[in-house]
Amino acid sequence: EIVLTQSPGTLSLSPGERVTLSCRASQSFSSTYLAWYQQHPGQAPRLLIYSASSRATGTPARFSGSGSGTDFTLTISRLEPEDFAVYYCQYYGSSPRTFGQGTKVEIK
Amino acid sequence: QVQLVESGGGVVQPGRSLRLACAASGFPFSSSYMHWVRQAPGQGLDWVSLIWYDGSNTHYAESVKGRFTISRDNSKDIMYLQMNNLGAEDTAVYYCAKEAQGEGPMAFDIWGQGTRVTVSS
Numbered sequence: 054e055i056v057l058t059q060s061p062g063t064l065s066l067s068p069g070e071r072v073t074l075s076c077r078a079s080q081s082f083s084s085t086y087l088a089w090y091q092q093h094p095g096q097a098p099r100l101l102i103y104s105a106s107s108r109a110t111g112t113p114a115r116f117s118g119s120g121s122g123t124d125f126t127l128t129i130s131r132l133e134p135e136d137f138a139v140y141y142c143q144y145y146g147s148s149p150r151t152f153g154q155g156t157k158v159e160i161k
Numbered sequence: 162q163v164q165l166v167e168s169g170g171g172v173v174q175p176g177r178s179l180r181l182a183c184a185a186s187g188f189p190f191s192s193s194y195m196h197w198v199r200q201a202p203g204q205g206l207d208w209v210s211l212i213w214y215d216g217s218n219t220h221y222a223e224s225v226k227g228r229f230t231i232s233r234d235n236s237k238d239i240m241y242l243q244m245n246n247l248g249a250e251d252t253a254v255y256y257c258a259k260e261a262q263g264e265g266p267m268a269f270d271i272w273g274q275g276t277r278v279t280v281s282s
Contacts, residue, residue, distance in 0.1 A: 088268035090206075097256055097275055098198075098206060103268035110270075141206055145266050148220035150196065152206040 055079055055144045057153035065161040068132050074156045076142035078123040086146030089118055089127045092155075093138045101140075102127065132158070163187035163271055165257050170276030173247055181276055183240040183257030188271070191215075191235040194260040196269060197242050199253035199278075207253070212240065224250070247280045254278075 056079040066072055076087070084105035090098040100109040102118035105125055115130040129136055137160050142153040169181040183195070197209040210231040211220040219231050230243040240257055254277050258269040 086266060090269075092206075097272040098269075099272070100261075100268055100270050103261065103270075109268075139205075143206075143268065145260075145268055147266065148208075148211055149222050150208040150211070150266075152198075152208065155205045 054149055055082060055146075055151055057142050057144060057151055059140075059142060059153035059156045061156060062154075063157045063159060065159050066132055067161045068134055070132050072129045072132060072158060074127040074140055074142075074158075076120075076125040076127070076153050078125070078144065081122040082144060082146055084121045084125070086144055087118075087120070087125050088143045088145060089116075090141045090143065091136075091138045092141065098141065129158075165259065165271055165273035167255060167257050167273040167276035170255065170278045172279045172281060174282050175248055175280055176246055178243070178245045179247060179278060181242040181244070181255055181257075181278070183242075183273055185238045185240070185259070188259070190238040193262070194267075195233065195240045196258045196260065197231060197240075198256045198258055198269075198272075199251075200256070200275075201250075201253040204253075209255070210242065244278070247278075249280050252278060252280045 058077045060075045087105040089102040092098045101112045106118045117128045139155045139157045141155045164186045166184045212231045228246045233240045254275040256275045257273045259271040261267040261270040
């Protein structure tokens, strides 16, 4: 089983700031199988990024993903008010389709 | 429009059973790989189970193996999760999710709104 560890657990930031979220895997895998999701309180998750760097339909250009092997990153170039949420990375190459524990981006 | 709607959640006593349903619309359900994902109160996302597009293969998280059964009825565009011998650790919002279309395993591009399961005496 691939274990994903996200850091930091919480980020306190202001609108307009740049943010970088980290997702580290317990073993190397193809970047084809790394996704990022956004979740607002009381809502279902929403797919943002797949294959580590491809934006899903409707994902704003301020979101970008990168990485390979065991280290992956989600970057938000300039935080908008609607970006304050919890972000999860996911490995989906095989079962179990594991998720990281999440990073909460909160308003400072 | 493309939609997944879960139902069947509720309050159930420990050791009892519950069956969740996920009704799909707006996309070719019979060619879609489908999943259940749960989220305990205040916690992160926890993958539960996968069923292939034709129901020929199923996968489970270790925590539910032997207790939960995933199935689907492609004639009705509905997926199910039969949950037996429920324990407090199964208390969560249960989401159904669809894999994106493509070659090989894909990310989950469509999610339902979730149905809440509470296991309590």
